[in-house]
Amino acid sequence: MAESRMGFLIDTSRCIGCRSCQVACKQWNKLEADKTANKGTYENPGDLTPNLYNRIRFIEKDDGGGVKWFFLSERCVHCGDAGCMKVCPSPGALYRTNEGFVAFNKEKCIACKYCVSACPFNVPRYGADEKVSKCHLCSDRIGVGMAPACAKACPTQTLQYGPRGGLIAKSKASKKAVYGEADLSGLGVLYVLDDKPETYGLPANPAIPTSIFLWKDVVKPLGILGFWGSVAAVLFHYVTIGPKKLEGERSENGGVRHD
Amino acid sequence: MTRYVERFNTGERVLHWFVTMTFFTQILSGIGLFSRLFVGYFDLFGGGQGAILVHKYAGVLFLASSLLLFLNHRKEISVLDDDDRFWLSRLGGYLSRGHFEENNGKFNAGQKLFGMFMGASTVFLGITGLIIWWPLAFPRGIVQISLLIHGLIFVLFFMLVILHVYLATIGNPGTLDGMIWGRVTRLWAKKHHPKWYKERAGQEKTT
Amino acid sequence: MTNHWIDVKNADVVLIMGANPAENHPVAFRWILKAKDSGGKIIVVDPRFTRSAAKADLYAPLRSGTDIAFLGGMINYILQNRLYFEPSVKKYTNASYLVNPDYKGPGELPGLFAGYDPKKRSYDPKAWAFQKDADDKVRKDPTLADPHCVFQLMKKHYSRYTPEMVSNITGTPKDVLLKVYETYASTGKPDRAGTSLYAMGWTQHTVGTQNIRAMAIIQLLLGNMGVAGGGVNALRGESNVQGSTDHGLLFHILPGYLPVPSADLKDLSAYIEKHTPKTKDPMSANWWGNRNKYIASYLKAIYGAKATKENDFGYAWLPKIDPGMNASWIMLFDNMARGKYKGFFAWGQNPACSGTNAGKVRKALGTLEWMVTVNLFDNETASFWKGPGMDPAKVKTEVFFLPAAASFEKEGSITNSGRWAQWRTAAVKPLGQSRPDSEIMNDLFYRIKALYAKEGGAYPDPIMNLAWGYAFKRADGTAKTVDIHAVAREINGFFLADVEDKPKPGQPRPKEKKLLGKKGELAAGFAQLQADGATSCGNWIYCQSYNEKGNMMARRVKKDPTGLGLFSEWAWAWPVNRRIIYNRASVDLDGKPFNPKKAVIYWNPTAVLPDGKFGKWEGDVPDGPWPPMSNEKEGKKPYIMRADGVAALFGPGLKEGPFPEHYEPLECPIRENLLSKQRINPAAKMFHEGGLPDDVFASSDTRYPYVATTYRVTEHWQTGVLSRNVPWLLELQPRQFVEISRELAKEKNIRNGDTVEVSSARGKVEAVAVVTPRLRPFKVAGATVHQVGMPWCFGWFTPGVGDAANLLTPTVGDANTMIPETKAFMVNIKSKG
Structure with a gap:
């Protein structure tokens, strides 16, 4: 991908779980509130929904007599090699923006929901219209030079938007390890984590699911090969060995009656 | 005594062609979902969403009819005898121009295996199709594997269908008659399915 | 705030105690993180492991209502280990003042200071007077060695606050306690600064004022006043609460x-x-x-x-x-409950939710003939007559609702916690019939005045003589709209x-x-x-x-020549644009900053003034133009608002004594104050004697065995009248909850997410149990004490969210300010499945 690729850094060490990002996202994207219930945690809604592109996960961890409380902005991480785009059968429904992020176009979405299953991070969601939605990093804002709504609202600079290389360099300069630098051809959304990725529910080595890989990268090309191969094979058979003709017909053609 | 023997009755023929129709509907509506290369086929259904809609409901019809077809012929195709094994060992004689003496019943071993494959595939396509239909109702891993299996079986299915069409038409002249008119020539029957022909002939005599 | 928000970034240690800025001041939390970025240490002391604690370097749990014990222990630690900043203590405080030899402290008397009258529940502060010489000047001992000097008295007073004693009272493990003390006391060095951030977690106690006094003493001892990254800083709970207090909000x-x-x-x-x-x-x-x-x-x-x-x-x-009358919030509603008022303006407030002992408040509203509510949305107060347990047919109160404009819909100034008055223009027009408060007041004034003009009345003069020139007038002279610039x-x-x-x-x-x-x-x-x-x-x-x-x-000039974040041309700070007050305490007698790297002000002796004289202050606006103290003729002491010019380590005249002393909250889990025979604040007003049945309390009572506290959450604002009407916010925090430890949950057979009933001597509230390792039982006086906590942002008016936590809180307040004690009280909890 081009060096001009933009990036989005989530520095969880700065996140205070205020969730202004969650609300700013809803406001900018004009998303309805979900009806929720308190189920014994601050975390709400309990999962991403078609109306929730970004949510803060609240993770409590026992820590040798003490406790730790981690906050993670869960959202589409805009993989460089995106499972969703790989499986999407409708050109333009999921597309890469000039900045390098994965946006969606509901008008082109055909509601197949393949991306829902193909995402390594389990992010895309669909609602009553069966069409998929997810964080598009405010493609309609960054396209005109504004920061995504969530980053704009973030009071602690947890969410930072800028040239991807620069964000990585800055984090490394302050001795912070970056999650997602190289995975899946580099994630567009990078994390700085205070603990192991698994603590946050992030895969240690994110990858496109094996079966999705086999489907799209093995079965699909081999299938197309197999289709044309079969056609070729039968034609080849026809012209080389030829059909199983009936002797009787042959003799019939030769004028012999065979009753 | 006519030149012909009856091979498939009207019901069987109608069912076969119904399966064929739904199958090709599935191919046309699903091919775009299989790969973006075939996105143009969506236009046949007024777009991708239409194609998916057709694929889902035609899929149900295909599932039902194909299963019925399988069940109809279940007894005829489910047992492989020595003649079948012989047939298989020579690959039905299709790989040479030389004379191949075969002693098939109503269906040869290839047809039997094809039928069994069709039955099993239909079941798998149906199950995986339903899972893909409602991806949230199942664990993600199951849906992912379903997508793989659905695609894989479709590929194999389609390849075999190409073979089936070839062998049933220009590959074996006279075969198609049985599925169109319901009757085949005695010559054809003696040649391809002598055991069956003898049984038929025996029955004709007793009646 | 003595300092201001941005200044927090200059701190080497940030002590967050009685506050939860990550949740309640999230926008300002960036400055705390900036302090951390520069190597500063963040300490959070709180009964709960909060979102602020999640970002802290050091977290210390403490039982609600024991802050003075905690801070007293820190004073003791600083004094015993000689970690105080001597130049500042000797010259800028009353440490050297000699106190009347008859003075006795709670170590000698049973938990009391000299001069207590148990009948009046008050002190005669004359017993705490300083020794004076023949010229009526206070006698001093500059060596701080005299046993009657403030310094020695303070040392003696706090010597009782040993780490073991403090740990036993607060429930804070001793090692954690000492770690906090060590870290914070490290700011006693001239090149280090510690800041104190507090909010209602300190004020809303029967000893609220003394909580802050205790911290002020620590800051004075460590030389943290007037310096960049120092000070005692109240985090205001509303964007303009500082402004309204400045303008006479309180009685x-x-x-x-x-x-x-x-x-x-x-x-x-x-x-x-x-x-x-x-x-x-x-x-x-x-x-x-x-x-x-x-x-x-x-x-x-x-x-x-x-x-x-x-x-x-x-x-x-x-x-x-x-004389001596108290017209604070609690008293107003106590009087209202006794039927003493005809009418009531509930202007921009929701006492049926926010008032302590809200059940009493709701009943009190029913005694009124009329009530005017001015608010953005209908709420528990405006609709109290149809609330839970109310029979609308029996409530005679006539309620008027005046829709008010939101802050974004009007022009004017707001003053933030850091005393910065910032002018805002209206972003949008008020919705519907809603109007800015000033317009409503303006109308009200003219109508009342007209009534007085027409009917006379008991005492029309205060109204008739008011100067009122704020209105843009119509051609006929009647008021049109308010010119806020005229105000x-x-x-x-x-x-x-x-x-x-x-x-x-x-x-x-x-x-x-x-x-x-x-x-x-x-x-x-x-x-x-x-x-x-x-x-x-x-x-x-x-x-x-x-x-x-x-x-x-x-003003909106973003210039910061000192790099300290004073931004002197951005908006305006009172007084006279001084960004850090008491800044004369940040320099030595010659006007040289104790910490030259972060100099707030410094004396430039070579500067030439217009009148030909030499010398002036550079940097922030100093506390007065006079030269530093080494100039014996014109120099002035740093604490210019004090008559003696120095800061008061010893008693500035608070009700319960010259030094902060630990007393238990009115409702507490233990029978005896471990420090003395006096369990609760001896000067706090008691309501239960001759009070109303609603004023009941239950201390060390097995029916209510758990310590409770209340708080806000990021997702809702105050009682939630604004935020509960925003579906996006209700989505985040949809219902009243109570946070409890896993240990208590196990004991009471409560599962996470269960509906429970929390009850106190005054009422009960249904809530969802949030079972969490972020709360842990305390070891207090050798026994296990459980603490629970609830937010106070919910109320019955919003369907499905549950009712107000303040239905549980007691009618009792701080002895000086009467701010209610809603941060420490006793409850029971039981599962409803």
């Missing part, structure tokens, strides 16, 4: 912290005499010596031309309170006559008369205000905010 203060006159002060001179401190010390600036100018200018602003020298500038028309100008103040710039005593009179200000000119600063009625000023501390140079509050 006992007029705008600019002028005391409300009491009825026994018959005329202005009696008022001035009583409220003007005096000093004979030439090095004390004693700024409150200017009280006469500020009250006279205030009266001129209120009554305009009607205020004349002859009529005491209308002093008689000012509302008075009875700002009146607050700033202006000259009512030409005032001559009189030379200072001892200086020659210039040949030509020089004017300080011309009639009609806006005042440039409060030093220009006059006592003779020649100036008008609505609030002296805001004088300069809107002057002849323009609206200073609307």
Whole structure:
């Protein structure tokens, strides 16, 4: 991908779980509130929904007599090699923006929901219209030079938007390890984590699911090969060995009656 | 005594062609979902969403009819005898121009295996199709594997269908008659399915 | 705040105690993180592991209501280990003052200071007086060795607060306690600064004022006052609570912290005499010596031309309170419950939710003939008559609802916690019939005045004589809309006559008369205000905010020459744009900063002044222009608002004694105060004696075994009247909850997410149990004490969210301010499945 690729850094060490990002996202994207219930945690809604592109996960961890409380902005991480785009059968429904992020176009979405299953991070969601939605990093804002709504609202600079290389360099300069630098051809959304990725529910080595890989990268090309191969094979058979003709017909053609 | 023997009755023929129709509907509506290369086929259904809609409901019809077809012929195709094994060992004689003496019943071993494959595939396509239909109702891993299996079986299915069409038409002249008119020539029957022909002939005599 | 928000970034240690800025001041939390970025350490002390604690380097749990024990232990640690900053303690505090030898502290008396009258539940502060010499000057011991000097008394007082004792009271593990003490006391060095951030977690206790006093003592000992990254900083809970307090929100203060006159002060001179401190010390600036100018200018602003020298500038028309009368929130609703009021304006408030012992408040509202509610949305107060347990047919109160505009819908200033007054313009027009508060008040005024004009009435003068010139007028002279700039100008103040710039005593009179200000000119600063009625000023501390140079509050210049984040040309801070107050305490006697790397001010002796003299202050606006203390003729001591010019380690006149002493909350889990025989604040007003049945309390009572506290959450604001009407916010926090430890949950067979009932002696509330490792049981006095906590942002008016946590809280308040004790009380909890 081009060096001009933009990036989005989530520095969880700065996140205070205020969730202004969650609300700013809803406001900018004009998303309805979900009806929720308190189920014994601050975390709400309990999962991403078609109306929730970004949510803060609240993770409590026992820590040798003490406790730790981690906050993670869960959202589409805009993989460089995106499972969703790989499986999407409708050109333009999921597309890469000039900045390098994965946006969606509901008008082109055909509601197949393949991306829902193909995402390594389990992010895309669909609602009553069966069409998929997810964080598009405010493609309609960054396209005109504004920061995504969530980053704009973030009071602690947890969410930072800028040239991807620069964000990585800055984090490394302050001795912070970056999650997602190289995975899946580099994630567009990078994390700085205070603990192991698994603590946050992030895969240690994110990858496109094996079966999705086999489907799209093995079965699909081999299938197309197999289709044309079969056609070729039968034609080849026809012209080389030829059909199983009936002797009787042959003799019939030769004028012999065979009753 | 006519030149012909009856091979498939009207019901069987109608069912076969119904399966064929739904199958090709599935191919046309699903091919775009299989790969973006075939996105143009969506236009046949007024777009991708239409194609998916057709694929889902035609899929149900295909599932039902194909299963019925399988069940109809279940007894005829489910047992492989020595003649079948012989047939298989020579690959039905299709790989040479030389004379191949075969002693098939109503269906040869290839047809039997094809039928069994069709039955099993239909079941798998149906199950995986339903899972893909409602991806949230199942664990993600199951849906992912379903997508793989659905695609894989479709590929194999389609390849075999190409073979089936070839062998049933220009590959074996006279075969198609049985599925169109319901009757085949005695010559054809003696040649391809002598055991069956003898049984038929025996029955004709007793009646 | 003595300092301001941005200044927090300069701190080496940030002590967050009695506050939860990550949740309640999330926007400002960035400055705390900036301190952390620069290597600063963040300490959070809280009963709960909060979102602030999640970002802290060091977290110490403590049982609600034991802050003085915790801080007293820190004072003891600092004194025992000689970690205090001696130059500051010796010169800038009253550490060296000698106290009356008869003085006794709670170590000697059973938990009391000398001079206590148990019948009145109050002290005679004369028992705490300083020793005076023949000239009426306080006797001092500069070596701090005299056993009667403040320093030694303080050492003795806090020697009882050993780490073991403190740990036993607070439940804070001893090792954690010592780690906090060590970390924070490290700021006693001149090149290090520690800041204290507090909020309602400190104030809403029967010992609230003393909580803050205890921290002030620590900051004075460590030399953390007046310095960058230091100070005692109240985090205000609303964007303009500082501004409204400055402008006389509370019952006992007029705008600019002028005391409300009491009825026994018959005329202005009696008022001035009583409220003007005096000093004979030439090095004390004693700024409150200017009280006469500020009250006279205030009266001129209120009554305009009607205020004349002859009529005491209308002093008689000012509302008075009875001597010793308390008209605080709790008292107002206590009186209301007793049927003493006819009507009530609930303006921008929701007492049926926010009031302590909300059940009592709701009943009290039913005694009214009428109530006017001014708010953005209907709420538990406006609709109290149809609330739970109410029979609308029986409630006689007539309720009026006036829709008010939101802050974004009107122009004006807001003053943030850091005293920065910032001007805002209206972003959008008010919705529907809603109107800015000023417009509603304006209408109200003209209508009331018209009624008085028509009908006379008992005492029309205070209304009829009010100067009221804020309205843009229609052609026929009637008021159209309020010109908020006119209000700002009146607050700033202006000259009512030409005032001559009189030379200072001892200086020659210039040949030509020089004017300080011309009639009609806006005042440039409060030093220009006059006592003779020649100036008008609505609030002296805001004088300069809107002057002849323009609206200073609307300034938006992003210049920061010192790098300390003073941003002196961004908006305007009271007083006189001083960003860090007490800044004269940040320099030594020669005016050299104790920490030259982060100099707030410094004395530049070579600077040439217009009058040919040498020397001036550079940096922030200093606490007065006088040279530093080494200049014995003109130099002044740093604490200019104190009559003696120094900070008070020993008693500034609070109700419960000269040193903060630990007392248990009214409702506590233990039978005895481990420190003394006196369990609760001996000076706090008790309501249960002769009180109403609602004033019941239950201390160390097995029916209510768990310590409870209340708090806010990021997702809702105050009682939630605004935020509960935003579906996006309700989505985040949809229902009343109670946070409990896993240990308590196990004991009570409560699963996470269960519905439970939390009850106190006063009421019960249904909530969802949030079972969490972020709360842990405390070991207190050898026993296990469980703590639970609830937010107070919910109320029945929003369907499905549950009712107010304040239904549980008691009727009792701080002995000085009467702020209710809603941060420590006792409850029970049971599962409802």
